[in-house]
Amino acid sequence: MNNTPQSENVLEIRDLFIAYEPGRYAVKDVSAHVRRNSITAIMGPSGCGKSTLLRAMNRMHELYPNIETKGDILLDGQSIFSMSVIELRRKVGMVFQRPNPFPNMTIYENVVAGFSLNDIRLKKSQRDDIVENALRNVALWDEVKESLYRKGTFLSGGQQQRLCVARAIAFNPEVLLLDEPTSALDPIATSKIEDLLGELKKKYTLVLVTHNMSQAARISDDSMFMYLGELVESGHTNTLFTTPKDPRTEAYLTGKFG
Amino acid sequence: MHPELTDNIARRNRTNGRFRYLVIAGSVITVVPIFLIVGNLAIKGYRQINLAFFTKPAPDTFQAMMAAASGEIIPGGIANGLTGSLLMVLLASFIAIPLGLMTGIFVYENGTRRYARFIRSLTEILQGVPSIILGIIAYLWVVKNITRGYSALAGSVSLAIMMLPLIIRSTEETMRMIPIAIREAAFALGTPYYKMIYKILIPVSFSGLATGVLLALSRILGETAPLMLTALGSPAVSFDVTRPVSAVPLLIWDFYNDPNMVSLVWSASLFLMFFVLSMNLLARSVASKHKYI
Ligand SMILES: Nc1ncnc2c1ncn2[C@@H]1O[C@H](COP(=O)(O)OP(=O)(O)O)[C@@H](O)[C@H]1O
Ligand SMILES: [Mg+2]
Numbered sequence: 001m002n003n004t005p006q007s008e009n010v011l012e013i014r015d016l017f018i019a020y021e022p023g024r025y026a027v028k029d030v031s032a033h034v035r036r037n038s039i040t041a042i043m044g045p046s047g048c049g050k051s052t053l054l055r056a057m058n059r060m061h062e063l064y065p066n067i068e069t070k071g072d073i074l075l076d077g078q079s080i081f082s083m084s085v086i087e088l089r090r091k092v093g094m095v096f097q098r099p100n101p102f103p104n105m106t107i108y109e110n111v112v113a114g115f116s117l118n119d120i121r122l123k124k125s126q127r128d129d130i131v132e133n134a135l136r137n138v139a140l141w142d143e144v145k146e147s148l149y150r151k152g153t154f155l156s157g158g159q160q161q162r163l164c165v166a167r168a169i170a171f172n173p174e175v176l177l178l179d180e181p182t183s184a185l186d187p188i189a190t191s192k193i194e195d196l197l198g199e200l201k202k203k204y205t206l207v208l209v210t211h212n213m214s215q216a217a218r219i220s221d222d223s224m225f226m227y228l229g230e231l232v233e234s235g236h237t238n239t240l241f242t243t244p245k246d247p248r249t250e251a252y253l254t255g256k257f258g
Numbered sequence: 259m260h261p262e263l264t265d266n267i268a269r270r271n272r273t274n275g276r277f278r279y280l281v282i283a284g285s286v287i288t289v290v291p292i293f294l295i296v297g298n299l300a301i302k303g304y305r306q307i308n309l310a311f312f313t314k315p316a317p318d319t320f321q322a323m324m325a326a327a328s329g330e331i332i333p334g335g336i337a338n339g340l341t342g343s344l345l346m347v348l349l350a351s352f353i354a355i356p357l358g359l360m361t362g363i364f365v366y367e368n369g370t371r372r373y374a375r376f377i378r379s380l381t382e383i384l385q386g387v388p389s390i391i392l393g394i395i396a397y398l399w400v401v402k403n404i405t406r407g408y409s410a411l412a413g414s415v416s417l418a419i420m421m422l423p424l425i426i427r428s429t430e431e432t433m434r435m436i437p438i439a440i441r442e443a444a445f446a447l448g449t450p451y452y453k454m455i456y457k458i459l460i461p462v463s464f465s466g467l468a469t470g471v472l473l474a475l476s477r478i479l480g481e482t483a484p485l486m487l488t489a490l491g492s493p494a495v496s497f498d499v500t501r502p503v504s505a506v507p508l509l510i511w512d513f514y515n516d517p518n519m520v521s522l523v524w525s526a527s528l529f530l531m532f533f534v535l536s537m538n539l540l541a542r543s544v545a546s547k548h549k550y551i
Pocket of ligand 2: 051
């Protein structure tokens with residue numbers, strides 16, 4: 001760990017191109033940055049490359065064997081492509097569209113799964129602390145403290161999603177990536193998650209993919225608008241929503257497409 | 259309603275009714291023989307089943323003849339077959355379970371690659387090979403070249419080859435049911451690939467894997483033909499893998515060929531049937547108990 005004062009930008013994306021098949025770019029020449037302790041929303045119509053860009057930030061996109069990546073992403077000034085993926089993914093956690101707790105594990109085991117799956121041995125008391133803290137941070141503790149040893153899949157969809165957030169933050173990552181985390185949830189569960197994200201940004205940096213404009217407007221500090229793989233426009237959410245510079249952004253915001 | 263329509267409905271109802279009877283009749287026809295078989299085995303076989311049946315090896319012809327002549331129950335049992343079966347099934351499992359699971363996982367993980375596709379077709383072919391031919395293969399490999407004589411090892415190899423395709427296919431099919439999201443969740447936590455397999459994929463699909471293994475076991479427990487060419491049979495209890503051993507189905511065949519031991523055929527068959535049945539029931543209960551997907 002270096003002790004230099006941490007810059008405001010946690011992530012720097014530089015001239016990033018990603019293609020699933022040679023020559024067909026899902027992400028085209030994207031340069032952007034993500035500020036510390038903020039929520040950055042990535043918006044755009046379906047298929048424009050939001051997930052691909054997000055997954056690149058912890059190299060989950062490399063799970064597709066034929067994927068081609070050009071350009072660079074820096075985490076605290078260091079290229080993520082020069083780190084080990086294991087180290088990177090501990091610093092940059094991820095929450096998915098559909099809640100995906102491990103079905104063979106209890107609620108408790110799910111929260112500490114990141115440790116057990118990496119053979120990191122902890123004392124029982126340490127584990128208990130991590131579980132309680134993480135569950136408190138996602139406002140799930142009071143709901144599940146009596147049933148920590150039940151399977152996580154017994155919870156409701158919204159609770160499962162908060163459990164997945166707890167699992168991701170148990171490692172105390174720097175950045176949390178969220179890919180449409182509320183699209184499978186009902187409005188009440190959605191608003192609980194949105195409240196939660198507002199709390200979490202005090203400790204973590206959040207990047208949120210959403211196709212829901214009002215969600216982006218409600219909770220994000222910065223926004224990126226993507227279209228056909230390109231980053232059309234990015235900046236403070238307020239500015240981008242009130243005075244979009246690019247006609248495509250304006251068209252999207254006024255519901256002309258997407 | 260239009261008269262033609264009501265007519266139509268009445269006719270449909272009649273057809274439905276007839277079809278129902280047909281289905282019921284069909285299911286009765288399939289179920290009755292099963293009960294006949296079990297009942298027959300139980301009535302004819304139960305008398306021989308006692309403690310000695312499990313602890314004593316098969317009698318020789320002379321003992322059996324004397325007992326049969328005086329109307330007593332035949333002394334001796336199936337201990338040599340029981341131990342031989344156990345030995346070979348264990349050894350076969352030892353070979354086939356790890357190999358089958360690993361191959362199944364490999365084929366699933368690399369489903370689209372040519373080599374994996376090749377293995378998958380090979381597995382399908384292997385599943386269709388008559389078991390006696392697997393016996394001949396084990397005979398050529400093991401009896402001729404390794405143990406230089408009939409042996410439990412040769413029997414185990416033939417049984418293992420039978421188990422392999424069953425385990426490989428059930429493993430692949432079970433893995434296929436795991437949602438991709440579960441794998442991704444593991445990777446997103448920085449889990450290395452091999453740990454994702456043994457800490458997530460295998461536990462999550464445990465019930466399916468175990469079911470596949472148990473069904474493969476119940477399948478080989480009754481195999482006779484390949485063992486005739488490999489394990490051969492032995493009148494004594496033996497745990498030497500390089501020597502011939504008996505097996506329960508081999509004993510049934512021996513009993514059948516000796517007019518003095520016919521009643522043992524029923525007892526041994528009853529036992530074997532019961533055992534295979536319990537294995538199947540166990541497979542079912544495991545399948546429902548540890549089911550996560
Ligand atoms: N696994 C894949 N293989 C090939 N093309 C893909 C794959 N995943 C996504 N794509 C393509 O990449 C583009 C961007 O996809 P994605 O990042 O999922 O968009 P979004 O999340 O904005 O809906 C789409 O055109 C999509 O068809
Ligand atoms: Mg997406």
